[in-house]
Structures are given as structure tokens and as C-alpha cells.
Amino acid sequence: MGSLGTNHASCTAIPEAEGKAEFQPLNPEDVRAYLHKAVDFISDYYTNIESMPVLLDVKPGYLQDELSSSPPIDSAPFVDTMKELRASVVPGMTHWASPNIFAFFPSTNSAAAIAGDLIASAMNTVGFTWQASPVATEMEVLALDWLAQLVRLPTTFMNCTSTGRGTGGGVILGTTSEAMLVTLVAARDAALHRCGSVGVSDLPRLVVYATDQTHSTFFKVCRLAGFDPANFRSIPTGPETYGLDPVKLLKTMQAGRYTGFVPTYVCATVGTTSSNAVDPVGAIAYIATMFNVWVHVDAAYAGSACICPEFRHHLDGVERVDSISMSPHKWLLTCLDCTCLYVRDTHRLSGSLETNPEYLKNDATDSGEVTNLKDMQVDVGRRFRGLKLWMVMRTYGTSKLQEHIRKDVAMAKMFEDIVCSDDRFEVVVPRNFALVCFRIKASGAMTEEDADGANRVLMENVNKTGKAYLAHTVVGDRFVLRFAVGSSLQEERHVRNAWDLIKMTASSILD
Amino acid sequence: MGSLGTNHASCTAIPEAEGKAEFQPLNPEDVRAYLHKAVDFISDYYTNIESMPVLLDVKPGYLQDELSSSPPIDSAPFVDTMKELRASVVPGMTHWASPNIFAFFPSTNSAAAIAGDLIASAMNTVGFTWQASPVATEMEVLALDWLAQLVRLPTTFMNCTSTGRGTGGGVILGTTSEAMLVTLVAARDAALHRCGSVGVSDLPRLVVYATDQTHSTFFKVCRLAGFDPANFRSIPTGPETYGLDPVKLLKTMQAGRYTGFVPTYVCATVGTTSSNAVDPVGAIAYIATMFNVWVHVDAAYAGSACICPEFRHHLDGVERVDSISMSPHKWLLTCLDCTCLYVRDTHRLSGSLETNPEYLKNDATDSGEVTNLKDMQVDVGRRFRGLKLWMVMRTYGTSKLQEHIRKDVAMAKMFEDIVCSDDRFEVVVPRNFALVCFRIKASGAMTEEDADGANRVLMENVNKTGKAYLAHTVVGDRFVLRFAVGSSLQEERHVRNAWDLIKMTASSILD
Incomplete structure (x- = not known):
């Protein structure tokens, strides 16, 4: 298992070029x-x-027993790779x-999504800035705006509307956890600013809210962003709907008022993972406004259903929240990864996530007319993420x-x-x-x-x-x-x- | 631009099924x-x-002018989608x-990588836990161990060695920023624990180190993890090599000793983005050990070169660092996204990143014999990430x-x-x-x-x-x-x- 045998890379001599066909990987x-x-x-x-x-019923470590524990020295016909795929990978x-x-x-998943993902892999653009590959950004903006119309999001969440560009917009991320993380960081920084924090000195006062049905990744991501686990408020739900009770939320927020706690972020879920419970978005947003709290709607799974008018009411009140994410990879025929995050004010995200190294400076950025999607995500590099989502909507309608x-x-x-x-x-x-x-x-x-x-x-x-x-x-x-x-x-x-x-x-x- | 016209989704009546072929997306x-x-x-x-x-030379917003601003109601032949791709996407x-x-x-990029990514898109597995798709985890472990052998990483970074499983291991992430983030969080939590912090109260004391040539994403990710920007030490480099000067690092770390600062994390780069400078990994690790500081090596680009013995010396001393990341999507013929993170002690990562919701509990996890890759990353969901990297190494050797x-x-x-x-x-x-x-x-x-x-x-x-x-x-x-x-x-x-x-x-x- 995994031993460093004589097959090892460093034992290969520098190859002689003569008489050999040059390696052309593409x-x-x-x-x-x-x-x-x-x-x-x-x-x-x-x-x-x-x-x-x-x-x-495979056993842990089974693949190590099936395949070589070290990389091969020599190249092999692609059919050999495919043969091993069928023989050893598919059975696991x-x-x-x-x-x-x-x-x-x-x-x-769908034929159109796979085709879109395939073409993105082949084009292999790295669209950190608009200028690095204009269509990668433009297509992402377009696909997000189309999806926003499908689920009837208010135009305040769109990049482009009939009245031009506002402050809203979106970005395609890998998963919901990333959407939670970037919005949490923006909310955290805004709360620190509000309470006059010197650096992050007031971070131990910030409080986040969710229910006992909220996905476990939410509190994990709060930990990543530096929130104190002692300040995670998990509001118990009742057996009628397992949705958040706004009265309990209000009381929990009020409870910390005189003890120095700073309410910062509440995560509402439309379609929880455990049982598909729906938190009342509008009521939550109404309460949160009183405390200047960022409201994020996690509609990872059920957001897709809201493209049908008969389900759209689950998002009622969304016009008052700060951000919403939904994952077409869950239920809108688009293979992984595809989580769409919309925010009402992109500047609040980029204020926390922007970088401006010399080698990425360019005229388009300086003009202020373009979105640089690296400033709305953790990563710098990024695939041509909008393509497959556009192909799904364009092909199937x-x-x-x-x-x-x-x-x-x-x-x-x-x-x-x-x-x-x-x-x-x-x-x-x-x-x-x-x-x-x-x-x-x-x-x-x-x-x-x-x-x-x-x-x-x-x-x-x-x-x-x-x-x-x-x-x-x-x-x-x-x-x-x-x-x-x-x-x-x-x-x-x-x-x-x-x-x-x-x-x-x-x-x-x-x- | 993006107006909500009569073409809008919600105007569609519920379709009548009679006489229509059922929609089969796959x-x-x-x-x-x-x-x-x-x-x-x-x-x-x-x-x-x-x-x-x-x-x-395209103008911002060009695609909005080329394509419809709203999603179509009706489906269309796939050739129409491809036609628009050629006509409107490729030119941008x-x-x-x-x-x-x-x-x-x-x-x-390479033919083998694109094929591997294509198959991963089609299989569309979600390998958060080992049990959710055993081969997705097993293949990632195998591909990482193969790559570790190619660059001659010490076996302490491998998942499986000839003497069995140790504490080391890896995970494939989207980009270097994610690798920095998860290791920063682990280092942060360890430092807080060491200094007896109540919750995150001592976070304002933690200090991170890099050079003025380190990628700008590093300090961005430090901000995400809650570090105080006032505690970011950017060590100036000199015009000979633009690499980190160990003496300056030592002095900077010593300088904070009596003022309550807690040295936490240093990022060394092998092949900076700006000019391909190389920080001296061994010397940095030696100094960092004195202060109990986490050392991460960012070898995003140049790590790939280290598969050739004549470049491997740039990683000398890597056996003493805590983590190293390299991105085969940059220089090892593997299309985006593919960043390989190796850590010497996976428990330090999972200690900060683990979740255990009821619906993901399973016997394999309980046995302790398997790795759940969700506990080494921000996200829960994840593609079959190891496949394309394995296909590249398997095919080309x-x-x-x-x-x-x-x-x-x-x-x-x-x-x-x-x-x-x-x-x-x-x-x-x-x-x-x-x-x-x-x-x-x-x-x-x-x-x-x-x-x-x-x-x-x-x-x-x-x-x-x-x-x-x-x-x-x-x-x-x-x-x-x-x-x-x-x-x-x-x-x-x-x-x-x-x-x-x-x-x-x-x-x-x-x-």
C-alpha cells in the first residue's frame, strides 16, 4: 500500500528527445x-x-488493493485508463x-448541463476578473439574471434590469456553505463597523441565529468566519412544521440587548435538509430589520421548486432579505457545482472580499463598469461557471x-x-x-x-x-x-x- | 436589458401532459x-x-445585447444552443x-483531464462522506498519494503508506485560497487553545506572516478567518530573489513576543505569482518551530515542476512544515478546479471543520476507518474530484x-x-x-x-x-x-x- 518502490518518479532519467514524437496533451x-x-x-x-x-458493499481501502499504489512511469493508451475505470472505479x-x-x-442532471460543463472544462478559462475572460463574467451575470426571473426574485437582486445596473447582483459558487461564508463575513464586518470595533476586538459580541433544523454547515461556517460558538443561537422548532417561530426569534434577539450582544446574521431556510421545513422568510426579515441584522435565505434545494408559481409563496418576503442562495445542482438539472448567490448590495460583499494586486489591474476594472467575480467569493481562480446553467435554461426553457x-x-x-x-x-x-x-x-x-x-x-x-x-x-x-x-x-x-x-x-x- | 416581459416564467400555464412526450433530461x-x-x-x-x-475588444454588457434578456419559455433543439455558443459566446x-x-x-489541460472531468460531471456523485460514494473518496486519496510520490513529499503527508495509515493526508479543493483558509482556521483554533482563549476573545492577539510578494489572496483569506488586519505582517523582500529573508522573519516574530502577540501562521511561497520567487521552506520551518507557528507552503504553480528531480530542491525542508498545497490546474495538465492540499495531521483540520448531522451518520464513519472529506473543506457537497487527476497520471505517466x-x-x-x-x-x-x-x-x-x-x-x-x-x-x-x-x-x-x-x-x- 503506497510504498515508494523502484517505480518512483525521481528514478526516471531525463528523456532523450530524438526519435520520439513530441507529447501534445491537447x-x-x-x-x-x-x-x-x-x-x-x-x-x-x-x-x-x-x-x-x-x-x-465495498470495504475501506478497496481501491488501494485494486490499483497500483504508485503512479506509472510510462504513458499508456487511453483505453487502458477506461478499462480500469470500468473494472475498478464503477464497482465502488x-x-x-x-x-x-x-x-x-x-x-x-441533464444532457445540456453535462455538455455545458464539458465545454467549460475544455475552454478552461480562469475568469477572476471581467477582463480575464469577458464572456465568463457576462454569461454568469446573464444566467443569474435569467434564473432570478424564473423564481421571480425582485429586480433588486439582479445585475441588469430594464432600468440599468443597480447595486444588486449575484455570483455562482460551489456550494451553499460558500454562500453562507461570504455573506457572513460581509455581515460580520458591517456589525463590527457599526459597533465601533477596534479591529476584531468586538467579534466576541456578535451573535448569529438559526433553528435546530438549519443545516449543520451553517454553524461550521460561522466558526470559520471567527464567530464565537457561545454566540450561536439555535432556536428550537415545533413538531407542526419544524419552521422557525418568529416570536421565538424576536425574544432571542431581544434577550441579548442589554448584555452587549450584537445581533448580526440570521439564516432562514426554505426546505431544510432534514425534513424540508420552511422558515417564514417575510416575518424573519421584518424582525431582523429592527435589529439591523443580515438575513440570508438558504433555498439550496427548494429554491428550484419556486420556478413554479404554485410554490413561489414559500419565498414571500424575499424582497426584504439581504441575500438568498439556491443550488441548481440539487434540483434544476445542473450537475455539481452550481450554487447561485444573490445579494441586494454587491458592494457589501466586495467591501470584505476585494483584492487588487498589481497583476490583475486593468482598464475595465478602473472604469467601474464591470463586475470582478473574484471579489464576491473566497477564491481568485474560477471556472466558466455560468455556461452550464445557461445551457440548461436555453435548451429546456x-x-x-x-x-x-x-x-x-x-x-x-x-x-x-x-x-x-x-x-x-x-x-x-x-x-x-x-x-x-x-x-x-x-x-x-x-x-x-x-x-x-x-x-x-x-x-x-x-x-x-x-x-x-x-x-x-x-x-x-x-x-x-x-x-x-x-x-x-x-x-x-x-x-x-x-x-x-x-x-x-x-x-x-x-x- | 433584463426586463420582466410577457415572456416571463410565471405566465406559463401548467402544461397539459396529454399527447406530449415526457421530458427525459438524461x-x-x-x-x-x-x-x-x-x-x-x-x-x-x-x-x-x-x-x-x-x-x-468587447464592451461591458455586450452579451446582454447579443442574447435574450429573459429565459425562453419553450425548449429548443440543442443545435440552437450550440449555434448561440458559436455566434455569441466564443467571440467574447x-x-x-x-x-x-x-x-x-x-x-x-489535457485530453485525459477533460475526459475525467466529463465523466465526473455525468456520474454527478456527491462525495461528502466516504459512505456517500466510496470510490469518490478512495480515488481522491489514491490520486493525492500518487501525486505526493511524484513530488517526493515525505510519507507523513500521505494517506496510505507501506506501513499503513498515519495521521497525514490530503484533500482536493477548488483553489489555493481554500487551502489557505482551512489551514488558517485550524492554526487559529490551535493558537487560541494554546493561549487559553475564552471563545475567540484572544483572536485580536494572533499574528500571521508572509512577504510583500505573497499572493494577495492570503491576507484576504486571513480577513475571512477573523484575523485582525493590524496583525498581518508583510515582510519586505529584496531585489536579489524576492524570496523571504529568514532573519527578517525571526526578528518580526521576536518583536511581538513581549507585547502579547501570538505568532500563528506563516505562508511560504514556492513560485510567487508576481515573479516566481521562492521562499526558503526549510529555514522558515526551522524558525516557525521555535514559535509553534503553523507553516503552509503555497506551491500552486511551481509545485508541479517539482515532479522533475532538477526542481525538487525548491521544496527542501518540506518535511518540517504543517501543510502544502499545489494546483495541478496551473501546470499539471488538469483543468480547473484542482488544488491539492496535504497536511501532516488531518485531525487538526477535522477538529475545526467536522460536522456530524444525523442524516450523514453511518457505520463507515463510526468505524473510524474512513476519511470524510467534507471535514477537510469548507463545503459539504463535492464532485468526484480525484477522477481527472488520476486519469492524467494514469494515462500520461x-x-x-x-x-x-x-x-x-x-x-x-x-x-x-x-x-x-x-x-x-x-x-x-x-x-x-x-x-x-x-x-x-x-x-x-x-x-x-x-x-x-x-x-x-x-x-x-x-x-x-x-x-x-x-x-x-x-x-x-x-x-x-x-x-x-x-x-x-x-x-x-x-x-x-x-x-x-x-x-x-x-x-x-x-x-
Whole structure:
């Protein structure tokens, strides 16, 4: 395992050039040949994926046993690489593209998104500034503005409106954690400024707010930004909706008023990871305004649903928040990574994130007419991130994207109805989108604790078959199964088959 | 521009399903067709790229004028999307893949890397935990261990060695900024713990060190992590090498000793962005040990060169540092994003970055036998990041990768020699790798300030031709041209042509 053998790099002598073809890593004919091979692999993969076990029983370290522990000295035909991919890599995968995956949230995808990502990889632009590749920035701005219109965000969040450029705008980041981090830092710096802090001396006074259902990454990112864990307020939610109670938020903010605490940032979630709870955005924003607190809306998953008018009400009040992020890689057919962050005032972000090294100075920046996206993110370098999102919207149009959301929700509703019709089960929280939280219910001699155990065994036994993959959560102290519909290859029959498997497995446990 | 017209999403009625083919975003035949079209586009793009102007004169907002300001309602054939790509997107690009780009650092690439990234996009796994997709983690560990062997990192940085698993290991991140951020946070938390801080109360005492040549993103990331800008020590470098002077570092660290400052983190660079200066890693690590300071080595660009034995000495002493990052997307033929971070003690990272929400709990994590890569990064979600890097090393082998580095260095040396042979020019700093920093030199009646102006005009006039793209920096208060060799399609003739253009343009300025 990993030993430094004689195969090691440094043992290679400087090669003699004579008589050898020069190495051309981007030779167009090689590019064409390699990529066509990769495309055929992918198309076959999707064609056969349904029959592959979605979750495999591999052991930690398995790949080290399959592949060489050291890099090869000599080059090899690309077909050898592809052969190892099929033989050693595919068997160790959890197939997120499988129609039989119902765990976590789906990582949705589409032909247009993959094509866009592929072209971005090949162009390999590094769009830190507008000038470094104008279209990389312009396309990101355009794609964000299109998406903003799809979810009917107020124009204050858009880069370009019919009345010209305002102070709002967006950036495409890797994940929600990054969106939280950059907005937290901007909010932190504004709060420090407000309370007259000398440097970061008042940082220990700043307080952040979320609920006990907010994604765990939020408090992690607060730690990264230097907030004191003692000042993380996790507001308990109730079993009706698991959404934030504005009265509790108000009381929590008021409680710190006379003890020197500085309310700084509240994270509202539209569609929590655990159970898809929705925090009341408008009420939260109303309260936060009283305390000059930054409000961020994390709509990573459910933001995509808001492209359908019937779901848009979950964002009511968004015109009063400071920032919102949503991740098309979760539910809008755009492969990872693609998290769209919108802020009402881009200067508040760039005030904390701007750099201006000599080698990036240019006339376009000096003109003040362009956005330099490096000033709205952690990183300097960045891919051509807008391309795949634009290609998805351009190719499928609003109508197909809405059809996709509605189909998933309809399948989830169907599953919910079936679960409700079996009196051994219960749906634990109201379904808002395409996630159903359910469990075998305690009844008769079976206590809640017994039911917890039965549900855990049910999940394990279903997953062991490789025919479906469920994940769990704990809601209201109960072990609950999460059934997330939406994998891009999923059809009604996959949901029905999964239910048959769950039902049969439950019967064998309960009998 | 961006107006909310009648074309808007919410105006679409819920579509009737009857008589319509169901939308299948990942239909394998569509995937095959779309991707083959994208591949042919890419291959043609590389074939023709040489004749395209590398840098274009487009105006801010140009794309808004070219494309619709609102997303379309209806879907369209993929060929329409590709047509717009060719007509409106390509003309707004700075062609980073062009062999005529010498600006910034090259974003190197290869057929194998693009294929690997494509397959990762299609598989679309989300490998936050080992269990979420075992091979995604295992492949990342393997690729990092292979690369560690290529650059002869000590086994203490590897995940798996012949003696089993130690405390070391790595993670693939987006860019160097992220590598700096996560290690800074770990160092910050360790320093706070050491000085008995109550929460973050002692944060205002922590001090970080770098040089005036360190990438500007370092101090930006320090701000993100909550360090006080007043405690950023930027150590001046001298015009001999622009590398860090260990004596100055020692004195700076000693200076704060009696005033309550807590030395926390020093960033050493191997190959600075401005002029490719190299800080003395071993000496820095030696001094830092006396103060219990975390040492990070930023070898983003030049780390790749260290796969050749003749460059490896630049990393001498690395066995004593805490972490090192290098970016194969810069010089190891792997498209963005790919920054490899290695740490000697992964527990120091995960101690600051770990989360453990209920829905990610699993037996593999409980066993302690696996790495959960989400605990070594900001984000939770993550692509199948190891695949493309593995495919590059697996396909090309050590020998071709070394050949690639040596070819670039040889071309840079050739350019340097040509510049030196023209007595109107000077090479400003010693060339270490494949970057040449040069300028028209002041002589006769031409002052240094005149020369600054002449060099600026030279750069602008060269860039305006679209036949080459140079960037600049300021070194020792002088305006200096950066000539970075290494774009993956580059050959000797491109370097010679660029020199002819520079020489001719200089003549017209100087005459």
C-alpha cells in the first residue's frame, strides 16, 4: 500500500528527445478520440445503470488493493485508463445517477448541463476578473439574471434590469456553505463597523441565529468566519412544521440587548435538509430589520421548486432579505457545482472580499463598469461557471424545467398517498416538495423506541438489496426515513418498485 | 436589458401532459447526441484556436445585447444552443487555451483531464462522506498519494503508506485560497487553545506572516478567518530573489513576543505569482518551530515542476512544515478546479471543520476507518474530484508529465536567452521556472519612469494585435512584463512569433 518502490518518479532519467514524437496533451485528434470514448461510456452507463446495485458493499481501502499504489512511469493508451475505470472505479460507486436512489437530495442532471460543463472544462478559462475572460463574467451575470426571473426574485437582486445596473447582483459558487461564508463575513464586518470595533476586538459580541433544523454547515461556517460558538443561537422548532417561530426569534434577539450582544446574521431556510421545513422568510426579515441584522435565505434545494408559481409563496418576503442562495445542482438539472448567490448590495460583499494586486489591474476594472467575480467569493481562480446553467435554461426553457419539478412533486405525492394508505406507516411531517419523511409507526405493543429500531432495520435491509437507497434523519427525537424523489432518470415505476420493496421488507420485520 | 416581459416564467400555464412526450433530461440517446456535438465543437475549437485573436475588444454588457434578456419559455433543439455558443459566446472569450497566451499563469489541460472531468460531471456523485460514494473518496486519496510520490513529499503527508495509515493526508479543493483558509482556521483554533482563549476573545492577539510578494489572496483569506488586519505582517523582500529573508522573519516574530502577540501562521511561497520567487521552506520551518507557528507552503504553480528531480530542491525542508498545497490546474495538465492540499495531521483540520448531522451518520464513519472529506473543506457537497487527476497520471505517466514541464521550461529559457541578446531589454529577476519577467530597460536619456511608460505601451500594443497576450506586474517599483510559457497547445514557434511581435512593437515605440 503506497510504498515508494523502484517505480518512483525521481528514478526516471531525463528523456532523450530524438526519435520520439513530441507529447501534445491537447492534440485535437486525441481530444476527439478520448472524449468520444468517454461519451460512449457515459451513454452506456446511463443505459445500464438501472440494473446496477445503487449502493455497494465495498470495504475501506478497496481501491488501494485494486490499483497500483504508485503512479506509472510510462504513458499508456487511453483505453487502458477506461478499462480500469470500468473494472475498478464503477464497482465502488454509489450511483447518484441511478433512478433507484432516494437518499439525501437528488443530484439532478441533464444532457445540456453535462455538455455545458464539458465545454467549460475544455475552454478552461480562469475568469477572476471581467477582463480575464469577458464572456465568463457576462454569461454568469446573464444566467443569474435569467434564473432570478424564473423564481421571480425582485429586480433588486439582479445585475441588469430594464432600468440599468443597480447595486444588486449575484455570483455562482460551489456550494451553499460558500454562500453562507461570504455573506457572513460581509455581515460580520458591517456589525463590527457599526459597533465601533477596534479591529476584531468586538467579534466576541456578535451573535448569529438559526433553528435546530438549519443545516449543520451553517454553524461550521460561522466558526470559520471567527464567530464565537457561545454566540450561536439555535432556536428550537415545533413538531407542526419544524419552521422557525418568529416570536421565538424576536425574544432571542431581544434577550441579548442589554448584555452587549450584537445581533448580526440570521439564516432562514426554505426546505431544510432534514425534513424540508420552511422558515417564514417575510416575518424573519421584518424582525431582523429592527435589529439591523443580515438575513440570508438558504433555498439550496427548494429554491428550484419556486420556478413554479404554485410554490413561489414559500419565498414571500424575499424582497426584504439581504441575500438568498439556491443550488441548481440539487434540483434544476445542473450537475455539481452550481450554487447561485444573490445579494441586494454587491458592494457589501466586495467591501470584505476585494483584492487588487498589481497583476490583475486593468482598464475595465478602473472604469467601474464591470463586475470582478473574484471579489464576491473566497477564491481568485474560477471556472466558466455560468455556461452550464445557461445551457440548461436555453435548451429546456421554462416549460420543461417546470414540467420536471412538477413531475417529481407528483411522484412524491403519489408515494406519500401510498404510505398513508398503509396503516403500519405514518408520514411524519407535512410534505412540502418532493421529500417524504415517513416511518413504521408505533402501535399496539410497539413503543416509539421499538419503532425507531424497526425503521433502522428497515432502512438497512432495503439498502442491502442494492435495489433502492434510502437515508434517514431524526425529527422530534424519532428515527425517520427520508424518501427523496427526483433523480433525473427516475420514473413512476421506480417509485412504485421502491415502495413494494419497502412494504415487503417491513412485513418481514414486523411479522 | 433584463426586463420582466410577457415572456416571463410565471405566465406559463401548467402544461397539459396529454399527447406530449415526457421530458427525459438524461435520456441516454440525447446524452450521446448532445455530448458528441460538444466534443466536435471542442475539437474544432482547438484546431482553429491559433487563428483567433487571443484577447478581444468587447464592451461591458455586450452579451446582454447579443442574447435574450429573459429565459425562453419553450425548449429548443440543442443545435440552437450550440449555434448561440458559436455566434455569441466564443467571440467574447479570452482564449486561455490559445497557444498565444502568455498572461497570468497558463491554465494547462489535457485530453485525459477533460475526459475525467466529463465523466465526473455525468456520474454527478456527491462525495461528502466516504459512505456517500466510496470510490469518490478512495480515488481522491489514491490520486493525492500518487501525486505526493511524484513530488517526493515525505510519507507523513500521505494517506496510505507501506506501513499503513498515519495521521497525514490530503484533500482536493477548488483553489489555493481554500487551502489557505482551512489551514488558517485550524492554526487559529490551535493558537487560541494554546493561549487559553475564552471563545475567540484572544483572536485580536494572533499574528500571521508572509512577504510583500505573497499572493494577495492570503491576507484576504486571513480577513475571512477573523484575523485582525493590524496583525498581518508583510515582510519586505529584496531585489536579489524576492524570496523571504529568514532573519527578517525571526526578528518580526521576536518583536511581538513581549507585547502579547501570538505568532500563528506563516505562508511560504514556492513560485510567487508576481515573479516566481521562492521562499526558503526549510529555514522558515526551522524558525516557525521555535514559535509553534503553523507553516503552509503555497506551491500552486511551481509545485508541479517539482515532479522533475532538477526542481525538487525548491521544496527542501518540506518535511518540517504543517501543510502544502499545489494546483495541478496551473501546470499539471488538469483543468480547473484542482488544488491539492496535504497536511501532516488531518485531525487538526477535522477538529475545526467536522460536522456530524444525523442524516450523514453511518457505520463507515463510526468505524473510524474512513476519511470524510467534507471535514477537510469548507463545503459539504463535492464532485468526484480525484477522477481527472488520476486519469492524467494514469494515462500520461510520470515520463510524459516530466517531459511537459521540461518542454515549457526549455521554451522559457529560450525566450530568456533571446531577450538577453537584445540590449534594449533586460530580464528583471532570475528565472526559476517557465515565467520570464522582463522589460525595456532605461538607458541613455530614458529614465526608469520613461521605461515604465514604454513597457506599458508595449504591452498594450502587443495585446491589441490579438496575436499574443502578455500581463504585467510591478517588481521593485518597476513596471515589468510577465511572459508565462506553458499553455498546453504552445510550441516553440509560438514563443518565437511572440518575440518577433514584441521586438517589432518595441522598435516602433523606441524609434
